[in-house]
Amino acid sequence: MDLRALLEQPTEVERDAVDSLLGPAEPFNGRVMFGGHSARQQRHLLLPALHAVQDATGTVTRGALGYISERLTVPPAEAYGVATFYALFDVDSAGGSKAHVCDDIVCAQAGAEDLCSRLEADGVEYERSPCLGQCDRAPAVMYHRPGTGYGVSAPVAADTAGVFGFDDLSPGVVHQEASELRLLRRVGVVDPTSIDAYIESGGFQTLAKAKELGPEAVIEELKMSGLRGRGGAAFPIGIKWEGVRDAPGDEKYVIANGDESEPGTFKDRLVMEGDPFAVVEAMAIYGYVTGATQGYIYVRGEYPTAEKRLLAAVRQAAAAGFLDNFDLEVRRGAGAYICGEETALFASIEGHRGEPRQKPPFPTTHGVFQKPTGINNIETLVATLEVVANGGEAFARIGTDQSTGPKLFCVSGAVSNPGVFEVEFGTTLGELLDLAGGISGGSGFGAVLMGGAAGVFADESALDVPLTFEHTREAGTTMGSGAIVFFDDQTDFTAVLRRIAQFFRDESCGQCVPCRIGTVRQEEALARIGSGAALGSIEEEKVRLDDLALVMTDASICGLGQTAASAIQSAMRLGLA
Amino acid sequence: MSVKATIDGQEVTVPEGTSILDACTQLGTDIPTFCYGPTITPANACRVCMVEVEGSRVLVPSCSRALEEGMVVKTGTERAEHSRRLVLELLGSASELDRSSDEVHGWIEEYGADSSRFGPDAETVAQPAKVQDDLYVRDYERCILCYKCVDACGVDHQNTFAITVAGRGFDAHISTEFDVTLPDSACVYCGNCIAVCPTGALEGKIAWDMKEAGTWDADAQEVTRTVCSYCGVGCNLDIHTQDGRIVDVTSPLDHEVTLGNLCIKGRFGWSFVHAGASEPEGAAGGTGS
Numbered sequence: 001m002d003l004r005a006l007l008e009q010p011t012e013v014e015r016d017a018v019d020s021l022l023g024p025a026e027p028f029n030g031r032v033m034f035g036g037h038s039a040r041q042q043r044h045l046l047l048p049a050l051h052a053v054q055d056a057t058g059t060v061t062r063g064a065l066g067y068i069s070e071r072l073t074v075p076p077a078e079a080y081g082v083a084t085f086y087a088l089f090d091v092d093s094a095g096g097s098k099a100h101v102c103d104d105i106v107c108a109q110a111g112a113e114d115l116c117s118r119l120e121a122d123g124v125e126y127e128r129s130p131c132l133g134q135c136d137r138a139p140a141v142m143y144h145r146p147g148t149g150y151g152v153s154a155p156v157a158a159d160t161a162g163v164f165g166f167d168d169l170s171p172g173v174v175h176q177e178a179s180e181l182r183l184l185r186r187v188g189v190v191d192p193t194s195i196d197a198y199i200e201s202g203g204f205q206t207l208a209k210a211k212e213l214g215p216e217a218v219i220e221e222l223k224m225s226g227l228r229g230r231g232g233a234a235f236p237i238g239i240k241w242e243g244v245r246d247a248p249g250d251e252k253y254v255i256a257n258g259d260e261s262e263p264g265t266f267k268d269r270l271v272m273e274g275d276p277f278a279v280v281e282a283m284a285i286y287g288y289v290t291g292a293t294q295g296y297i298y299v300r301g302e303y304p305t306a307e308k309r310l311l312a313a314v315r316q317a318a319a320a321g322f323l324d325n326f327d328l329e330v331r332r333g334a335g336a337y338i339c340g341e342e343t344a345l346f347a348s349i350e351g352h353r354g355e356p357r358q359k360p361p362f363p364t365t366h367g368v369f370q371k372p373t374g375i376n377n378i379e380t381l382v383a384t385l386e387v388v389a390n391g392g393e394a395f396a397r398i399g400t401d402q403s404t405g406p407k408l409f410c411v412s413g414a415v416s417n418p419g420v421f422e423v424e425f426g427t428t429l430g431e432l433l434d435l436a437g438g439i440s441g442g443s444g445f446g447a448v449l450m451g452g453a454a455g456v457f458a459d460e461s462a463l464d465v466p467l468t469f470e471h472t473r474e475a476g477t478t479m480g481s482g483a484i485v486f487f488d489d490q491t492d493f494t495a496v497l498r499r500i501a502q503f504f505r506d507e508s509c510g511q512c513v514p515c516r517i518g519t520v521r522q523e524e525a526l527a528r529i530g531s532g533a534a535l536g537s538i539e540e541e542k543v544r545l546d547d548l549a550l551v552m553t554d555a556s557i558c559g560l561g562q563t564a565a566s567a568i569q570s571a572m573r574l575g576l577a
Numbered sequence: 578m579s580v581k582a583t584i585d586g587q588e589v590t591v592p593e594g595t596s597i598l599d600a601c602t603q604l605g606t607d608i609p610t611f612c613y614g615p616t617i618t619p620a621n622a623c624r625v626c627m628v629e630v631e632g633s634r635v636l637v638p639s640c641s642r643a644l645e646e647g648m649v650v651k652t653g654t655e656r657a658e659h660s661r662r663l664v665l666e667l668l669g670s671a672s673e674l675d676r677s678s679d680e681v682h683g684w685i686e687e688y689g690a691d692s693s694r695f696g697p698d699a700e701t702v703a704q705p706a707k708v709q710d711d712l713y714v715r716d717y718e719r720c721i722l723c724y725k726c727v728d729a730c731g732v733d734h735q736n737t738f739a740i741t742v743a744g745r746g747f748d749a750h751i752s753t754e755f756d757v758t759l760p761d762s763a764c765v766y767c768g769n770c771i772a773v774c775p776t777g778a779l780e781g782k783i784a785w786d787m788k789e790a791g792t793w794d795a796d797a798q799e800v801t802r803t804v805c806s807y808c809g810v811g812c813n814l815d816i817h818t819q820d821g822r823i824v825d826v827t828s829p830l831d832h833e834v835t836l837g838n839l840c841i842k843g844r845f846g847w848s849f850v851h852a853g854a855s856e857p858e859g860a861a862g863g864t865g866s
Contacts, residue, residue: 004762062754075763077740081752548663550663
């Protein structure tokens, strides 16, 4: 394959940024590339290389993209297609510092619009962002200063000077007592930057125990525990791990899905920031049990502190000899909700556009690089540590028969005390609301959104429903990702629904027609209803929305399109809009 | 190995790996497709070929799912037909389908698809056509993003990788790197993207000019099959003539040498035939003159 290069040359800063990742380059002056097999095998470094230049300059210029294409022997058109897919790459822009202001459903309740007006007035370079996963300290801003890095300001101080202030070490706040907790017991208590502190708190003993037990026994414990995936699909974990272990082939992968992007969800961030070594230990066990020698922790691009902590934790764990025969790499997303979908995440790691693939075949046999792959989200992985440490039987005694173990919920919105709460399955939504201090500001209950933008709205009757897989299914609600957003009775739900519709419109990958165009038509209809300009009658608009909901649910490739109408449909059933 | 399954109540036995779509075609069941092509790996993107499979929560794309042993497939259910109608309506509301095949217009009628129901202000992909040279035109207001041109340019046929899908969501579009013109891109002007485009978004310049001028008359055209004389490969050419003049050159998709593909010479190198004569009515410019 001969590839034609771009004419523009990279600047010295851009060249250095790429070379610091890929090593020094062979001299090249022509317009035809001959990278060969070894360069092509590095395609998976496309995203890290794009990050390198974006980090250094605040943009991806023609010269930089051309140089990356040349170094990795990726066709420039393809590299351009990848760079323009991800929201955090500013392709062909002027570069410089930039603020990403969250104006999603929770931050909108906390004054995001005022913040945007203030930034506008002060001439600060900013763009609007979907949920940044900082809902417990809304309103939030992520900012980038070329050469210095990313940071998060949350909650944003009243003056705009606060937007670009580093709060790199802000601790995740846990409202509960550590002695009551299992999954969160170290967060805010044990220094997340020190492996010694982690070991002192009992860390890496579970890895030793897993190796003592052996892979089959660990899988048996997981099966006995009844642990199901916490990402939303609730797949039995013992069966998944066994499937990867039994899949034919020597080259296998395990992945920690830290691309938490569901609006209203921030529990995985808290764990990655507050207890990164636990993620590393769980991954080491995952690799050991399944026979995978390569692991990835894919961290959301909007979680700079989590990435930093995990990078340091992996480095320290490797140096201390806890990662023998296991190569664990931290990969950073670049602003794409869809990459939390497992097959899109594989494509992203491989250096492609984050477009989901048709299943079957399933990841257990055809995952990243088309090899057998185990993939779990962060909360699930940390829960496996509980299973291995205390035994499957003990884990199964927590919660209910069908929903076992502790569970993290992210409670935000119109509550006095937003945060991540660890409870046993079977706790009711009302009890969770009490933990979060009840509805704030003396207002009444308006509605609750369970499971984020892809979830469902429920009314006050949901407060009595125990939070378990079986009870929520029966009640027609969902736990989804564990996001619970409360709204008070003053809420303009038409505006909330429109923001949700806009979220899906913005985050659709664009691959399949039902989602690419359906999410646009859905948002247009809600905008018309909101401005009192319904096409025909409101009833006709509702027929149109129902038709769109059905085709998106039935015919989209992946879960994004299949759930893009879920919250909106549930709100209309409740008469919220 | 063969698999046995049921499609619309009829038992069918096909070789393992046969797609549901191919099995349906064998039974004579017509299923609409856009992104499927006989010479292209299915992109599984248009989702118009959805069928119902017993036990599956959602509908299944017949083009890219293999028929499995014991599968019970239903092609004409209310859900499947709803999805097909909506996909046709959505595509028609965003892109111009006027130059799609008669087959496409037949489906729109058959499923009662009304793309105007999303209102006059529905966002579209409307944009000026990219006319950058004398060989072909990229008229992206007709693009439905079926990925066929990208695959033909890439791994399926040409391995040139001049074009890609860029952007995301409704902004996703076919583009060269930084939208540079084709002469500045890796394009080799084989035109194999034109050969697979289902909607007339990619056309030879003369054909596009004539369609714009309203002088293109497919019924009045003659197609003459011959063998390309430029080299020894033996590519079949279909010479399309109207009023005694060449207006387009293609290659049959089922020809074992070309699979519908040609090179710049075979597809575009014929202007010498009409050297000295006047251009056909409506065809501004001309080919490689």
